[in-house]
Amino acid sequence: MTTINNALSGALAAQLALNTTSQNVANVMTAGYTRQGVLLSAMFLNRSNAINPGDGVAVPSLIRFSDGYKNHQMWNAGSSLGQYSTAQPYLTQLEQVMGDDTANINAGLDNFFGALDAASVEPTSSPLREQVISAADALAQRFNNLRQLLATQRQSVYQQRTAVVAQINEMTGNIATLNDKISAAASTGALPSGLIDERDRQIDQLSGLVGLQVIDQPDGSRNVALRGGQPLVVGSMASTLAIQANPNGSQGLKLTFARESFTLANGNLGGNLGGLDDFENKVLLPLTQSVADMASGMASQVNAQLAAGYAMDGSAGAPLFTFDPTSTNAMLGIRSGAIAQDLAFSSSPTEPGNSANLLVLIDLKNQPVVVSSLGSTLFGDAYTQLVGKLGTDSQQNQASLKTAETVRNQAEESWKSTSGVNSDEEATNLIQYQQMYQANMKVIAVANQLFDATLAMFG
Structure with a gap:
């Protein structure tokens, strides 16, 4: 027997x-x-x-x-890939718009100063003066269009961040539920491989949304935390991530676990959340402020120089531009009621044909302007430098994205060499x-x- x-x-x-x-x-x-x-x-x-x-x-x-080290490698690579891939569409769109000849501010500046230069030939010519106002209006519209694009991108960032937070909450809830099922199965001596696979897939997807720390527990469950250590999942309990509005209108993140709440600081979030945060705070907001600085400098310098001159009727020069930093579609504009005869091109109230003040206006493009992200720079060079800085940021992100893709692919292949099925x-x-x-x-x-x-x- x-x-x-x-x-x-x-x-x-x-x-x-x-x-x-x-x-x-x-x-x-x-x-x-x-x-x-x-x-x-x-x-x-x-x-x-x-x-x-x-x-x-x-x-x-x-x-x-299953190799826990290779799992963590893959999840870390997923966080980096999610971070750089999220920012690139925004950067590409900005590059395309700011570099387009029909929309970029440099072309508007050239047209405006070109109109001033043309008017210097005959300062009393009404058609040439009208051309100056038309060019100024077109320049203001270019500033406003760019300002509107930046505002639209910020709203898109807010909407995407809200969607990502909802996905994170759903996935952390799923992971907590799977933890509970896996622990229960493990206590009976069973091997819940399918449940573990599903939990790993959820963690992998979550890693693309935000950077993670994953810690295995003796009962078979896995605790998941943010890079800063704030808990997302502990056993069968999941935290709740929420968007909170800051007094300045920006978005903040609040994490609630049990009865504790954490306000998450900007930076080092990883994943999609980190990519959105980096783009908003390192590119979008500085660029928005720089464009506003340029518009403010244009309005203040041109208006100040016009105030030093005299109109066709000998009256003191009136402003040409208006500037409203709070507006997203009318940040820079032409003063209501501005007419060609009001342009103070003359330096003398008794000499309408005098172009001395006009020549100073033309030279403003060679004068310095303070732009927050650039410091003091020539007015005619400021926009070119902004576009160049944006291009550098985009190239650096693209290089990081390619590296992240390579690392992620290698991590997946390494995972498959251990855990994947070989026919x-x-x-x-x-x-x-x-x-x-x-x-x-x-x-x-x-x-x-x-x-x-x-x-x-x-x-």
């Missing part, structure tokens, strides 16, 4: 191994599936008999081929376990023949 029992245990072990292999083959194309294997162990139940060869084979557990390897396993099963069944057949022969001897 020992022979039959040994062979039966071998056949059952081979059958379980075949079932496991078939599960791997069935999921060869399933994203995130972790391959499994059987752990075979020789049985020695009766050790009192010195000549007992053993009691067959047992399968104490299934093996889940050739599984085909080999099928043959080996089939041979193991057939061999054990042959042993059972031989044992039956021997038993029948033994019974015949006493028949």
Whole structure:
């Protein structure tokens, strides 16, 4: 009977191994599936008999081929990829608009100062003066269009951040639920491989939204926290992330776990949230302020110089531009009621044809203006420098994005080398376990023949 029992245990072990292999083959194309294997162990139940060869084979557990280090590598790479990929569409759009000849401010400045230069030939010409006002209005519109684009991008950032926060809350809730199920299954001795795979997929997706720290627990659960240590998931409990409006109109993040609340500081968030935060605070807001500085400098310098001159009727010069830093679509404009005769091109109230003040106006493009992100620079060079700085930011982000893509791809390949299903390897396993099963069944057949022969001897 020992022979039959040994062979039966071998056949059952081979059958379980075949079932496991078939599960791997069935999921060869399933994203995130972790391959499994059987752990075979020789049985020695009766050790009192010195000549007992053993009691067959047992399968104490299934093996889940998973490497925690490679998982963490993949999740960290996912956070970097999510961060740089989120910012790039915004940067590309800004580059396209600010570099377009029909929309960029440099072309408007050239037209405006060109109109002033043309008027210097005949300062009393009404058509030439009208052309100056038209060019000034067109320049103001270019500033306003760019200001409107920047405001629209900020609203898009706010909407995307709100959507990302909702996704984070959904995924942390799912991870907490899976933690609970995995812990319950582990307490019964089961291997909840499918649940663990699903939890890892949720963590992987979450890592693309925000940078994570993941810590394995003895009960099979995983605690998840932000890079700063603030908890997202602890066991079966999940935190809640919320958007809070700051007094200055910006968005902040508030994390609530149990009865504790944390205000998250900007920076080092990682993932989509980190990308949005970096773009808003390092590119969008400084650029918005710089454009406003340029518009303010244009309005104040031109208006101040016009105030030093005289109009066609000898009256003191009136402002040409208006500036409203709070407006998103009318930041820079032409003074209501401004007419060609009001332009104070003359430096003398008694000489309408005098162009001395006009020549000073023309030279304003060579005068310094203070722009927050550039410091003091020539007015005619400020916009070019802003576009150049934006291009540098975009190129750096693109380079970081390519690096992140490469690292992520390498991390995925490294993960697959351990956890992914290899069709050739599984085909080999099928043959080996089939041979193991057939061999054990042959042993059972031989044992039956021997038993029948033994019974015949006493028949």
